[in-house]
Amino acid sequence: MDSILAALSQTTISLFRSKESSKENLSKELFYSRLLVVFWGITLSAFAIELDSLRGKVNVVVLAFGMVSYTTGPMLGMFLAALFTPKVQTKGLALGFLLSFALVAYLRPDIYQILLNFDLISQEEALQWSGLKETEGKLRPVINTAWAWPVTVFITWGTGLLFTAKK
Numbered sequence: 001m002d003s004i005l006a007a008l009s010q011t012t013i014s015l016f017r018s019k020e021s022s023k024e025n026l027s028k029e030l031f032y033s034r035l036l037v038v039f040w041g042i043t044l045s046a047f048a049i050e051l052d053s054l055r056g057k058v059n060v061v062v063l064a065f066g067m068v069s070y071t072t073g074p075m076l077g078m079f080l081a082a083l084f085t086p087k088v089q090t091k092g093l094a095l096g097f098l099l100s101f102a103l104v105a106y107l108r109p110d111i112y113q114i115l116l117n118f119d120l121i122s123q124e125e126a127l128q129w130s131g132l133k134e135t136e137g138k139l140r141p142v143i144n145t146a147w148a149w150p151v152t153v154f155i156t157w158g159t160g161l162l163f164t165a166k167k
Contacts, residue, residue, distance in 0.1 A: 095163075103148065
């Protein structure tokens with residue numbers, strides 16, 4: 001988990017980093033990076049606790065590994081954009097992240113299970129609206145969500161390329 005928090009912190013810092021680096025800036029960036037690790041740790045923990053309370057019959061281990069599919073692709077897409085296409089704008093990457101998150105939410109049963117737990121939708125509606133199928137009484141993705149992160153890398157990076165900074 002610590003590497004995920006460090007990666008989220010570094011990705012967030014890189015969005016706001018200025019081009020010039022001095023010792024004063026580096027010490028500020030280190031301080032902000034540590035704050036961001038705490039922020040992301042609290043945010044992801046709160047998200048996991050909330051999902052755990054809403055999960056119903058969803059296995060916690062499956063849920064934990066599934067959470068990675070929401071962030072891995074967009075983080076790698078942002079990294080590649082920063083490395084190979086540094087003129088992309090943050091708004092394009094943010095839009096790509098939102099599209100990627102929506103795709104993973106559509107494919108994974110987490111959101112639908114929460115809606116089912118609150119009796120907001122029926123099992124039939126969940127199957128009708130989603131990329132899910134029913135197997136042994138459980139909602140399962142039609143497409144294995146392990147394939148989500150390579151796709152979301154290019155969604156995030158590609159959407160970022162739509163918004164490039166002018167010279």
